[in-house]
Amino acid sequence: MNKKKLAILISGNGSNLQILIDACSTNKLAAEIVVVISNKPQAYGLVRAANANLSVLCLPFTKGTYRSAYDETLAQQLSVYNPDYIVLAGWMRLLSQSFLSHFSGQVINIHPALPGCFPGTHAIEQAIEAYQAGLITYTGVMVHYVPDEGVDNGPVIIQEDVPIFSDDTLETLEHRIHKTEHRLVLEALIPLCNPSRG
Numbered sequence: 001m002n003k004k005k006l007a008i009l010i011s012g013n014g015s016n017l018q019i020l021i022d023a024c025s026t027n028k029l030a031a032e033i034v035v036v037i038s039n040k041p042q043a044y045g046l047v048r049a050a051n052a053n054l055s056v057l058c059l060p061f062t063k064g065t066y067r068s069a070y071d072e073t074l075a076q077q078l079s080v081y082n083p084d085y086i087v088l089a090g091w092m093r094l095l096s097q098s099f100l101s102h103f104s105g106q107v108i109n110i111h112p113a114l115p116g117c118f119p120g121t122h123a124i125e126q127a128i129e130a131y132q133a134g135l136i137t138y139t140g141v142m143v144h145y146v147p148d149e150g151v152d153n154g155p156v157i158i159q160e161d162v163p164i165f166s167d168d169t170l171e172t173l174e175h176r177i178h179k180t181e182h183r184l185v186l187e188a189l190i191p192l193c194n195p196s197r198g
């Protein structure tokens with residue numbers, strides 16, 4: 001079987017990475033992870049990747065480096081692995097066209113909010129604050145393509161509402177959102193990696 005090649009970019013815990021590792025190893029996902037790249041040396045996801053015997057790269061951003069130079073280097077290092085898709089699974093750096101222009105239609109992001117809501121790093125905190133202010137009754141998760149430098153914005157592959165309850169804390173809402181992410185990232189990728197797509 002001709003498996004799709006996935007590159008996974010992380011910055012932290014890597015729970016979404018773990019879901020992808022497990023789904024590839026059980027053939028739930030017709031894909032192989034060809035490389036895991038972190039911009040943070042201490043990211044626990046690197047341990048998960050090493051435990052799974054995956055190729056790992058750590059590319060910390062050095063202060064004073066041009067963003068475009070970092071992104072160009074990242075693209076070059078990634079190109080060596082010839083990925084079909086690049087999944088941003090908790091990758092906490094904005095990617096510029098210096099990177100994206102190399103991978104048109106191949107970059108996919110997981111975001112813990114619905115399209116147009118709470119872009120950026122604190123989406124879950126912002127959602128619970130908006131709920132407490134009576135502005136929203138639910139939040140959600142989306143998996144989307146990253147065509148340009150728009151933050152957590154791009155053609156949606158899959159999205160799902162996540163309810164917020166009156167007794168939710170940040171931790172309980174985070175838990176519900178992460179469980180939804182872990183399911184949706186697979187629901188997004190399984191059809192893309194299906195052999196019938198050639």
Ligand code: GRF
Pocket residue numbers: 010011012013014015016017045089090091110111112178181
């Ligand atoms: C997830 O909530 C993802 O949506 C966001 O960053 C978080 C990463 O979690 N972009 P993990 O590292 O996969 O556990």
